[in-house]
Amino acid sequence: MEVPLNAQFIRNIMMGAHATHDHIVHFYHLAALDWVDIVSALKADARAVANLGQKLSPWTGNSYDAVKASQDKLKTFVGSGQLGIYGSGYWGHPAMKLSPEVNMLAAHHYLQALDYQREINKVVAILGSKTPHIQNVAVGGVANPINPDSQSTLNMERLYYIKTLIDKVGDFVENVLLVDTAAVAAFYADWTGVGKGVTNYLSAPDMPMDTKGTKFALPGGYIPDGDVSKFQPIKSYNDPFFRDNVKESIKHSWYDGDWDRHPWEEDTVPKYTDFQDKGKYSWVKSPTFMGKPAQVGPLANVLCMFAAGHGPTKKYATKMLDTISALAGAKVGVSALHSTIGRIGARSIRCAVLYDTLKEQWNALIENIGKGDTTTFNPPTFPNGIQKGFGYHEAPRGILSHWIVIENGKIKNYQAVVPSTWNAGPRNSQDALGPYEAALIGNPVKDPEKPLEVLRTIHSFDPCLACAIHLHDKDQNEIVRVKAV
Amino acid sequence: MNTSSPSSGAPKILVLGVGSILMMDEGLGIRAIEELERRYRFPENVELLDGGTSGIELLSYISGRDYLIIIDAIKSGNPPGTVLKIEGEDVPAQFRTRISPHQLGISDLLAAASLTDEIPKRLVMFGIEPKEIVMKLGLSEEVRQGMDHLLDVVVKELESLGCYVEAIDPDKMQAANSIWEDI
Numbered sequence: 001m002e003v004p005l006n007a008q009f010i011r012n013i014m015m016g017a018h019a020t021h022d023h024i025v026h027f028y029h030l031a032a033l034d035w036v037d038i039v040s041a042l043k044a045d046a047r048a049v050a051n052l053g054q055k056l057s058p059w060t061g062n063s064y065d066a067v068k069a070s071q072d073k074l075k076t077f078v079g080s081g082q083l084g085i086y087g088s089g090y091w092g093h094p095a096m097k098l099s100p101e102v103n104m105l106a107a108h109h110y111l112q113a114l115d116y117q118r119e120i121n122k123v124v125a126i127l128g129s130k131t132p133h134i135q136n137v138a139v140g141g142v143a144n145p146i147n148p149d150s151q152s153t154l155n156m157e158r159l160y161y162i163k164t165l166i167d168k169v170g171d172f173v174e175n176v177l178l179v180d181t182a183a184v185a186a187f188y189a190d191w192t193g194v195g196k197g198v199t200n201y202l203s204a205p206d207m208p209m210d211t212k213g214t215k216f217a218l219p220g221g222y223i224p225d226g227d228v229s230k231f232q233p234i235k236s237y238n239d240p241f242f243r244d245n246v247k248e249s250i251k252h253s254w255y256d257g258d259w260d261r262h263p264w265e266e267d268t269v270p271k272y273t274d275f276q277d278k279g280k281y282s283w284v285k286s287p288t289f290m291g292k293p294a295q296v297g298p299l300a301n302v303l304c305m306f307a308a309g310h311g312p313t314k315k316y317a318t319k320m321l322d323t324i325s326a327l328a329g330a331k332v333g334v335s336a337l338h339s340t341i342g343r344i345g346a347r348s349i350r351c352a353v354l355y356d357t358l359k360e361q362w363n364a365l366i367e368n369i370g371k372g373d374t375t376t377f378n379p380p381t382f383p384n385g386i387q388k389g390f391g392y393h394e395a396p397r398g399i400l401s402h403w404i405v406i407e408n409g410k411i412k413n414y415q416a417v418v419p420s421t422w423n424a425g426p427r428n429s430q431d432a433l434g435p436y437e438a439a440l441i442g443n444p445v446k447d448p449e450k451p452l453e454v455l456r457t458i459h460s461f462d463p464c465l466a467c468a469i470h471l472h473d474k475d476q477n478e479i480v481r482v483k484a485v
Numbered sequence: 486m487n488t489s490s491p492s493s494g495a496p497k498i499l500v501l502g503v504g505s506i507l508m509m510d511e512g513l514g515i516r517a518i519e520e521l522e523r524r525y526r527f528p529e530n531v532e533l534l535d536g537g538t539s540g541i542e543l544l545s546y547i548s549g550r551d552y553l554i555i556i557d558a559i560k561s562g563n564p565p566g567t568v569l570k571i572e573g574e575d576v577p578a579q580f581r582t583r584i585s586p587h588q589l590g591i592s593d594l595l596a597a598a599s600l601t602d603e604i605p606k607r608l609v610m611f612g613i614e615p616k617e618i619v620m621k622l623g624l625s626e627e628v629r630q631g632m633d634h635l636l637d638v639v640v641k642e643l644e645s646l647g648c649y650v651e652a653i654d655p656d657k658m659q660a661a662n663s664i665w666e667d668i
Contacts, residue, residue, distance in 0.1 A: 025541055029593065073600065114601050118545050125545075132539040480579045482561040485570040485611075485638050 002211040004375040007141035009365035010127055010154075012207045012217070013162070014134070015393070016358040017123035020169060022396035022462075023298070023351040024120070027181060028113035031344060031459045034452060035184050036098060036106040039078060039091040044104035046071050053105050056183065059175040061112055062105075070108040090452040095444075098187055106184070109176050120169040123162050127154075141377035146369060163362055170355035173348075174316075181348040182320050185341045186327035195340030195457040197439030198293050199226030201300035202422070204242075204401075205234050206394040207357055209364070213237040217357055219308035220301065220394055222289060226338055231307035243390060246401065246417060249286040252279070252426040260288070260429050263403035263415040264388050286425035286434060287417050295435040296398030296422040297461060299337060299346035305353070306334070316352040320345055340439065343460040382409065395419055397462050420464040436461065495530035496551035496646060499605070500639065501543070503536040503557050503591055510565075510615030510628045513635075514556040520636055523658055526651040531643060540590025541597050548598075552646060553605040554639065555591070558615040565616035566627035568634045576608040611639050 003011075046068040053062030090096070098106070121131060127144060128134025136143045145153040185192070200223065207217035214236045221233035222241075234242045249260045256269040273280045286293065294300070305313035317334070324332045324345070337346055387406040392399060398419030405413040425434040433441075436458060444453050500521065506512030518535050527533065536543055547553055555576065559569045571579050577599075580592035598604040613635055616625035624632075640650050 021542070029541065029597070077600070111600055114541075114544070114597050117541065121542055121545070131542055132537045133535065480561075480571060480575045482559060482563075482569050482571050482575075482579075484563060484567050 001140065001380055002378060003208075003213070004141050004373075004378060005211055005368050006146060006365060006373060007144075007376045008208050008211065009361050009368065010142050010144055010376070011137065012361040013358060013365070014124055014127050014137075015206065016354045016361065017120050017127075017166070019396045020173065020351055020354050020358070021117050021120045021124070023347050023354075024113050024117045024169075024173070024177060026396075026462045027177060027344065027347060028110045029117075030462070032106055032110060032180075032184075033089055034456045034459055035096070035188060036110070037091050037093075037096040037103050038074065038089060038107055040096065040098070040100045041103035041107040042071065042075055042078060042100075044071070044100035046104070049101045049104045049108065052101050053108070056105075057175045057179045059171075059179075061176070062108070067104065067108050070111050071104060073111065074107060090450050093450055093452050094446050095452050098184075102183060102187060106180055109180055112172075112176070116169050116172045119165050123165050126158055126162060138377060140380040141375075144376050146374040146376060148369065159362070159366065166355070166358045166362060170358070173351050173355050178316065178320060178348045178352050179323060181345050182323035183327055185320075185332075185336075185345050186324045188341055189324075189328045189330070189332070191341040191456070192332065192336040192339045194443055194453075195343070195439040195460065196226075196338045197437075197441075198295045198433070198435040199338055200224050200289065200292050200294040201226070201303050202289050202294040202296050202399055203301040203304045204392040204394040204399040207361065208237075217360060218301075218353070218394065219305050219310055220399070221304050221308070222294070223300070223303055223307060224290075224292075228303060228307040228334075231304060233304075233308060237391065242392065242401075245290045247288050247291070248415075248417065248421075249288060249429040251286070251429045251431075253282050253285050254280050255285070258429070263390070263401070263417055264405050264413060266413070266415050268415070282424075282426040284421050284424050284426060284434075286428040287422050288428055291430075293425065293428060293432050293434050293438075294422060296419050297343065297347075298350040298396075298398070299343045300398060301394055302346040302349050302353075303334075303337065310353075312353045312356040313349065316349045319352075320349050340443075340457045340460045347462070382406075384409070386412075397464060398422060418464070420461075423461045424463065495528070495648075497549060498531045498552040498554065498643065498646065498648065499547060499550045500531065500533045500554045500556065500643075501536045501546070502534070503538070503555060505538050506622065507620060509617045509619055509621050509623060510613070510625050511558050511618045513558050513613055513615065513624060513628050513632070516624060517556045517632065517635055517639070520632065520661075521639065523661065524636065524653055525640065526653060527643070528648050528650075531648055531650075536591075538590060540593045543594050544597055544601070544603065547594070547605060548601075548603040550605040552607045552609070554642060555608070555610040556635070556639065557591075557610065557612045558618070559610070559612035561614060563614045564627075565614050565625065566631040567614040568631050568638060569612050569614060570638070571610040571612075573608060576610045579610065609642060611635060611642070 047064055050062055050064040050067045125131045128136050147153040148156050202222050203220040205216035205220035209215045209217055219233055221231055223231050247260045247262055251258045254272045256271040275281050302313060306317055321332050336342055390401055390403045392401040400419055401417045403415045423435040427433055439457050443457050445451050502514035502518035504512045504514040506515050515535050518533050522533055534546055577595040613628050613631040616627045643650050
């Protein structure tokens with residue numbers, strides 16, 4: 001079936017805004033404090049921090065007054081002797097290398113990012129009716145009526161507000177996020193040699209530009225062995241190259257059996273065995289592409305888009321690598337991206353690419369409405385008999401695919417092969433390591449009691465929350481007064 | 486995002502249910518929000534929100550509130566079904582020490598709100614001691630038995646803040662959500 005153009009563009013804007021939100025929050029609020037020492041930041045000279053910020057970027061939010069206000073705020077949190085929300089950080093760890101000034105500049109942007117993530121999330125809320133739990137996406141289109149003259153539908157006032165939000169956050173992404181991640185990469189240049197892991201990269205083409213899903217604004221595909229010259233594109237939502245090459249293994253997963261199966265043929269029957277080093281040891285299955293593990297996520301996406309010759313990707317990747325090279329005082333090339341720090345840098349490149357994409361999608365939507373087309377929905381008809389289908393999306397953490405078998409109008413099998421499964425999967429049936437496992441080989445650890453370096457590599461993949469909780473200490477001694485009422 | 490500001494300087498209150506309805510009793514906060522909406526009418530200054538398993542995305546919703554009432558499953562070692570209350574500074578501490586995926590998100594949310602000076606002046610959390618947290622729909626018998634009392638204490642809290650909460654005539658209520666009544 002076909003999805004109306006307006007619906008494609010509205011979906012695309014929502015996907016782009018959602019991913020931008022995710023990438024900003026991931027760097028500043030979930031990953032940055034692996035590299036940035038908040039306690040050290042308090043010692044910085046605020047004027048030197050402002051000067052550094054103004055030298056690195058034309059961003060207007062790096063004034064002395066703004067930096068000083070951020071530093072004072074942090075002092076009230078940290079300086080009181082109770083670290084509070086920063087209590088679990090590895091402050092003063094020997095692997096923390098940034099100067100107090102760089103630490104403070106990053107901490108300043110960490111606070112500002114709290115406001116920008118909120119702005120871009122408004123785009124999702126406006127188009128999705130609300131967040132969380134968006135209401136507008138339907139099989140066959142979206143439930144957003146368009147009428148440029150009505151107060152109660154998607155109209156020009158709402159659309160221009162969306163444009164304002166996109167530009168405001170885009171400025172932050174290009175002039176703050178991209179620059180900060182380049183600076184972290186430059187000052188931790190040794191981390192370009194750590195955490196490479198699996199270098200088969202898989203990503204989905206996304207942002208469909210036609211009603212049939214055969215033209216995409218952002219290319220995707222497969223790169224084997226880290227060799228971009230061997231890039232093979234995925235060309236459409238029905239491309240057999242993707243459809244026929246995905247399998248999952250459960251040899252080392254806590255499910256009943258030992259097989260490699262296509263998602264349509266899989267089952268998911270839990271069978272827990274306790275941790276077996278050579279047997280089953282994970283709740284995560286092991287996805288493979290063409291029989292091999294593959295790394296997914298922004299790095300895979302950026303490399304595939306780069307290989308496909310995508311203009312904005314080349315522009316922002318060059319800007320990132322040039323900034324790193326200038327700050328590190330040595331030429332840094334694309335090969336540096338195959339690393340822990342490369343995954344972080346690639347996420348910012350992708351976020352900047354999404355800014356260009358959001359502008360492009362917004363323009364396409366306005367232009368199409370301008371032609372008099374206000375259609376947003378084609379009613380679907382569900383075919384009878386046995387049906388097999390699949391869909392994919394380049395989600396913030398990487399390629400996401402859902403696979404369904406329908407029999408007599410009922411779901412017979414449903415399998416979701418999600419990004420964190422690709423990256424966190426255990427060894428497969430050939431005993432090849434999954435991307436997390438492979439990336440940790442050779443990862444330095446100065447103090448096993450404070451394994452900051454391990455967190456750096458795992459966090460660089462942006463693990464989904466349910467996976468992240470394993471990293472938290474459940475034995476924290478905090479007393480909470482709970483009373484029965 | 487935020488609704489327009491209510492009239493006459495009444496305190497702005499958000500009642501936020503959080504949790505996952507796919508994990509039985511972990512979804513009791515969401516079910517409580519649904520039941521409050523079904524059984525009562527609330528004044529303009531009180532907003533109810535199903536926060537699901539979100540975290541920092543909710544920052545806009547708690548911004549500008551005087552009171553934040555969170556409803557969630559609370560593990561405290563009490564018998565399952567016990568209705569519980571946590572106040573003030575102990576609320577963020579509860580989310581820091583308990584580990585469940587959605588609770589980490591709320592911990593981040595409250596931390597972010599402190600940093601942006603948007604933490605509501607008063608924080609209260611109500612909940613029920615869970616019995617079963619497994620991948621399944623529905624609520625345990627114990628939690629279902631505690632639900633009426635939970636709703637009652639939340640309404641009493643709102644009344645103590647000067648809100649007029651109107652009970653809907655049982656004949657005029659919508660049917661209860663079958664997802665948790667039937668299982």
